[in-house]
Amino acid sequence: MTTISNTDLAADAHPASSSFDAQFRAANDRARRKAQLTRLALNVLGVVVFIAIWEAIPRYSVWVNEVLFPPPSAVLQAFIPMLTSGEIGHNIAVSLQRAGIGFVFALVAGISLGLVTARIRWLQYLVEPLLHGFRSIPTIALVPLCVLWFGIGEPSKVVLVAWGAFFPIWITTFIGVRDINLIYLRSAACLGASRRDTLLLVVLPAALPFILSGIRQSIAVSLIVLVAAELSGASAGVAYMMSQGHQLFRVDIMFIGLALLGAFGFLADRVFVALARWLFPWYAAS
Numbered sequence: 149m150t151t152i153s154n155t156d157l158a159a160d161a162h163p164a165s166s167s168f169d170a171q172f173r174a175a176n177d178r179a180r181r182k183a184q185l186t187r188l189a190l191n192v193l194g195v196v197v198f199i200a201i202w203e204a205i206p207r208y209s210v211w212v213n214e215v216l217f218p219p220p221s222a223v224l225q226a227f228i229p230m231l232t233s234g235e236i237g238h239n240i241a242v243s244l245q246r247a248g249i250g251f252v253f254a255l256v257a258g259i260s261l262g263l264v265t266a267r268i269r270w271l272q273y274l275v276e277p278l279l280h281g282f283r284s285i286p287t288i289a290l291v292p293l294c295v296l297w298f299g300i301g302e303p304s305k306v307v308l309v310a311w312g313a314f315f316p317i318w319i320t321t322f323i324g325v326r327d328i329n330l331i332y333l334r335s336a337a338c339l340g341a342s343r344r345d346t347l348l349l350v351v352l353p354a355a356l357p358f359i360l361s362g363i364r365q366s367i368a369v370s371l372i373v374l375v376a377a378e379l380s381g382a383s384a385g386v387a388y389m390m391s392q393g394h395q396l397f398r399v400d401i402m403f404i405g406l407a408l409l410g411a412f413g414f415l416a417d418r419v420f421v422a423l424a425r426w427l428f429p430w431y432a433a434s
Contacts, residue, residue, distance in 0.1 A: 218400045223407070226400040235389075240408065242384040246302065246377070247370045247412075250309025254366060258314045259359060262321025263347070279318065287312035287373050291380045300381035305374070312373035313366035317359070324358025325351055360424055367416050371409060386412075 203219045206212045214222065230236045265272045265279075287308060298304035332354055336346045352359075378387035386405050393401030 216399055218403060223400045223403045226398070227404050230401075230404070236404075236408075239384055239386050239389045243374060243378065243386045244412070246305045246385065247309055247374045250306045250373075251313050251366065251370045253306070253310040254313035254317055254370075255363065257310070258317025258362065258366070259321050262318045262359075263325055263351075265318075266322045266325035267347075267351075279315075283315040283319065288376045291376055294377075295380055304380070305377035305382070308377040309370050309373050313370045316365040316369060317362040320358040320362030320365075321355060324355030328354045356428060360428075364417065364420055367420060368413055371413050371416075375409065 199220050203221060206214045206217045206219045227236070261279075265275060290308065290311065294304040294308050298307060328351055332350050333346065336350045341349070374385075375387040375390075378385040379391055382388040386408050390402045390405035393399070393405065
């Protein structure tokens, strides 16, 4: 009688297992690529349908004035000369600089204060009423004060953007650090981790989903506050360009500004999501 050992059985089963694993991975990759292409096609289709409806309404409707509601073709005709002259590029650069500087200040202050207030109980009780009270004040209500305190130059606009973007980052960081699972902290303490190691290697990674959520929300808030800041007094910027269009009764220029702001928000959100997936793949997977 021939005896078949366990080693022989494992050797026979290994090629079949490897083949099944390769087929599963290939099928999974195909399904993922198909889903991505389908999503991209639907995204493009949605934009095309929207532009087509927008183009048709002012041209074929007797109750819509093309001057007050210009079609995309008219907006494009106004956009090209402004782009070639460098006016669009200059206004975009100025607005992005203001939003970027204010957002960086908000990012550093929001994460730092969120960590401190969540980890130091007496400090939390001390500043919690003030921070929640300030958070309830609309940023637009501070525009007149910022103009009086900092003038109509760049500082007032950066301060407004930083103020508006600070609170979403602070509150999400605070909640993420405060509600961390105690098992993580006790496990780190049992392994002899110092306070610094616990903060950097346990607390921050555990609170990361909350922090990223606050950062993503603050990106949109920065653009919203930027418009209010530039409308309060500026010599350049996308919102300033829209204000000039309003004064000149050029609705097409105002539409250009709206399209640019929408593009800013969409691209900034997509870049942030892609960067988060690249830096923190475990967060994207969850």
